[in-house]
Amino acid sequence: MFFNSVDIGIDLGTANILVFIKGKGIVLNEPSVVAIDKDKNKILAVGEEARQMIGRTPGNIVAIRPLKEGVIANYTITQKMLEYVVNKVAGKSFFSKPRIMVCIPTGVTSVEKRAVLEATMQAGASKTYLIEEPLAAALGAGLDIAAAAGSMVVDIGGGTTDIAVLSLGGVVVDASLRIGGDAFDEAIIRHVKRIHNVLIGERTAEEIKINVATVHPEGRQVEQEVRGRDLVTGLPTTIKVTSEDGRKALRESVASLVASVRSVLEKCPPELSADIVDKGIYLTGGGALLDGISQVLKDETGIDTYVAEQPLDCVALGTGKALIDLNKLRPGSIVGNGSL
Known part of the structure; x- marks a missing residue:
């Protein structure tokens, strides 16, 4: 049988x-x-x-x-x-x-x-x-990686950000950064603790990242009430967190991500660089949904940056x-x- x-x-x-x-x-x-x-x-x-x-x-x-x-x-x-x-x-x-x-x-x-x-x-x-x-992210995003042409993918996951230039079915230049959604959450927790003197949990930080935070100066401008523990009194309390709080909290992490993308582009062979300018940079992973991230990368690199369809599912x-x-x-x- x-x-x-x-x-x-x-x-x-x-x-x-x-x-x-x-x-x-x-x-x-x-x-x-x-x-x-x-x-x-x-x-x-x-x-x-x-x-x-x-x-x-x-x-x-x-x-x-x-x-x-x-x-x-x-x-x-x-x-x-x-x-x-x-x-x-x-x-x-x-x-x-x-x-x-x-x-x-x-x-x-x-x-x-x-x-x-x-x-x-x-x-x-x-x-x-x-x-x-x-x-895997490039294949999932529908890019033709088998062709003799350069494609660039930035996969922003929970624990790492993987950046790669691909051609002829393989990786030509790459970098892996131990920064991702978890690091963004931790940065938000630290910022709220420093500015508001309130301790919040991981799930609350993730909610702020998804619903409130932006990483671009011209991104969304919203605010949300969140609950945590007041570090002075030790009692539960409620505070308002704004998009600007999110931008300040994530500034350092995003700067590291941008620096790594620029580094990969600098190491890229000239012919493939020309292909990337034509085709743009593709963002995948949950971090691609972070408000303003594609615009920040476009501003910093001068290359059109797109969020793939279904970025969470691409890999x-x-x-x-x-x-x-x-x-x-x-x-x-x-x-x-x-x-x-």
């Missing part, structure tokens, strides 16, 4: 885990969070259910984000999370195990690559392949496209433990 194996693409993100299945599209999008009962050493919840527990759990229950800055920080929990995800989307089968492609940031070490490969195999894959995030879609049509990728662009 013949059993068809399933092809699965996984965007193993610091903030969210997205899963693409060949023929079905994106079938799962959940936060990369696992809730554990420390006393019983047992996983209680994974994904959105676990995210709701962050900052709200009793002493014996802890909500963990097992990935930090795009790489595995807790191997055992990551493996359990992957196992949960694979079983949820593909089911358990003794006869047929899925072939899985997982995204990794550019510049990760060989040890970090092996950790991802092994965790995915332990989760139930028959074969595991790794693809760099900018390559996951790209892993699926890579599995379907591996011929588009330059040999060596994929790392794996099985023949393609």
Whole structure:
């Protein structure tokens, strides 16, 4: 009897885990969070259910984000999370195990690559392949990376920002920056603490980033009431946070991101630079939705900057496209433990 194996693409993100299945599209999008009962050493919840527990759990229950800055920080929990995800989307089968492609940031070490490969195999894959995030993001954004022409992608994820110039199915120049959505949230927490003397949580900071913050002087001008703990009295309090607060909080992080984009452009071969001027820079990842970020990059580089359609889904879609049509990728662009 013949059993068809399933092809699965996984965007193993610091903030969210997205899963693409060949023929079905994106079938799962959940936060990369696992809730554990420390006393019983047992996983209680994974994904959105676990995210709701962050900052709200009793002493014996802890909500963990097992990935930090795009790489595995807790191997055992990551493996359990992957196992949960694979079983949820593909089911358990003794006869047929899925072939899985997982995204990794550019510049990760060989040890970090092996950790991802092994965790995915332990989760139930028959074969595991790794693809760099900018390559997957470009494929997911619909760019023709197989052509002899330059394309530039800036993938702003939860833990890292990956910047790459692509041509002929491979990366020509790249940079990886340990700045992303998490760093933006931390910057907002620090700013509110310094200016308003109020301590807010991660989820509140994320709400400010999404609903209020801008990074461009001519961006949106809104305000929102948020709750936190007054550091003087120690009591709960409510304050107003404005878009200008967000811009000041994120100024340093955005300056680092812009500097890295300029650095990649400076290292780019002249012919590919000309292509990028014609085609523009494409932003993917959740950070691409940050108000004013595309305008800031355009102002600083002089190159038209576009936010890809469905920026949150681009990397996951790209892993699926890579599995379907591996011929588009330059040999060596994929790392794996099985023949393609």
